[in-house]
Amino acid sequence: MALVSFRDVQKTYRSLQGIDYVAVERFSVEIEAGEFFCLLGPSGCGKTTVLKMLAGFEPPTAGRILMEGRPVMGASRDRGVVFQGDDSLYGWLSAVENVEFGLRMRGVGKTERRERAMRYLELVGLDGQQQKYPAELSGGMKQRIQIARALVNEPKMLLMDEPFAALDAQTRALMQGELASIWQAARTTVLFITHDIDEAVTLGSRIGVMRAGPRSQVKGVIEVALNGARSRTDDVFLRYYKQVYEMIRDEVAKSVARTT
Ligand SMILES: Nc1ncnc2c1ncn2[C@@H]1O[C@H](COP(=O)(O)OP(=O)(O)OP(=O)(O)O)[C@@H](O)[C@H]1O
Ligand SMILES: [Mg+2]
Known part of the structure; x- marks a missing residue:
């Protein structure tokens, strides 16, 4: 049994003007215990929405989110959350x-x-x-x-929403390295959100790419068969980078076209 299952999850937000916005629809993915799962997608596609639902901060409008086979009902110590920035x-x-x-x-x-x-x-x-x-x-x-x-x-799981986005490039690389060794040592399952392909290939054991919103879904999942220290200049690293880039490219274009 997967540690976490999203099954046909939908999240609809109602704006203050009373207009519905379907952020994610039929969003399905399974995360196994011990994985470092990176969720990647263009800005506004619904990444934070997915994380908040798993954290238990927001209920899904439809579908089910299960952890160890039980529906997520509100926040729990089993899921530790790290947000972007340091205001918390x-x-x-x-x-x-x-x-x-x-x-x-x-x-x-x-x-x-x-x-x-x-x-x-x-x-x-x-x-x-x-x-x-x-x-x-x-x-x-x-x-x-x-x-x-x-x-x-x-916690059984660490949920991280672009935790290093605000850091300078050097500190960021350092923190990525540290997180990778913490993950190796603690073997906590991680859901890591980013819109940075390089970061996803550096850290992830699997990378899920989301479509542009509205009604975003998982477009595909790429397994990263790299162990230990990863080098950005290795051929294999570049091959994964390209694979993810090709999957996400059209989605970023769609997302930009929709907001301009
Ligand atoms: N509380 C809310 N009320 C209404 N709409 C919302 C709310 N939260 C998010 N949305 C909308 O849902 C969509 C997904 O938002 P979300 O924050 O999940 O995106 P994201 O992928 O995390 O984006 P980013 O990469 O910019 O952080 C966006 O279009 C956003 O405007
Ligand atoms: Mg976000």
Whole structure:
């Protein structure tokens, strides 16, 4: 059984003017435990919509989303979410307090929660920075705290919505490398959203390409048979890049044509 199944999922938004917009329709995909699944698609196609539904923040209008065979009913610790940007950290809490916040809410004792928070701060390469407040940290560091904060709950799944989009190219490459090793070490299943082909081929074990909206669906899924460190200059990497590029090219063109 797949860890996650989207079965003919539809999401219709009603605008403030009362007009319906069908963002995704008959959206179906299965994600296996341990996968690093990248979901790629043009801007506005419905990627965040898909992630929010799996997170349990938005109910689907039709169809079913199952995790371990059970319908997703609201948010759960099983699914840790990391959003784009760093606005979600609490500015009045230090790095380690941000990471242990969820554990504190659940009543985990002080010593245990501090010990666990420190373990995950170390995993994301931030030991030594634990007493700093968000305002004293760089964008990349804040993004790592978000990841540590999601991982400390030991979720079955990590849902990431363009987590590195706001970072400069060097920090981004560094963070991608770190995420890849965290994934290797923790073996958490990941749903990673991006519109960057390079990022998807660098990180993904499978890449799902979405069609341009409205009524977006999965156009195709590409399995990336690359292990370990991936180099952007390898022939195989470039072959995957091209394959994904060809799949997404028309969708980006459609999406641009619809908004101009
Ligand atoms: N709360 C909402 N109310 C109405 N329409 C919405 C709402 N949220 C999203 N939409 C619409 O649904 C479509 C999909 O939005 P979504 O944010 O999922 O796209 P996306 O693929 O994540 O885009 P991006 O790459 O720009 O982040 C868009 O056309 C958007 O305008
Ligand atoms: Mg989005």
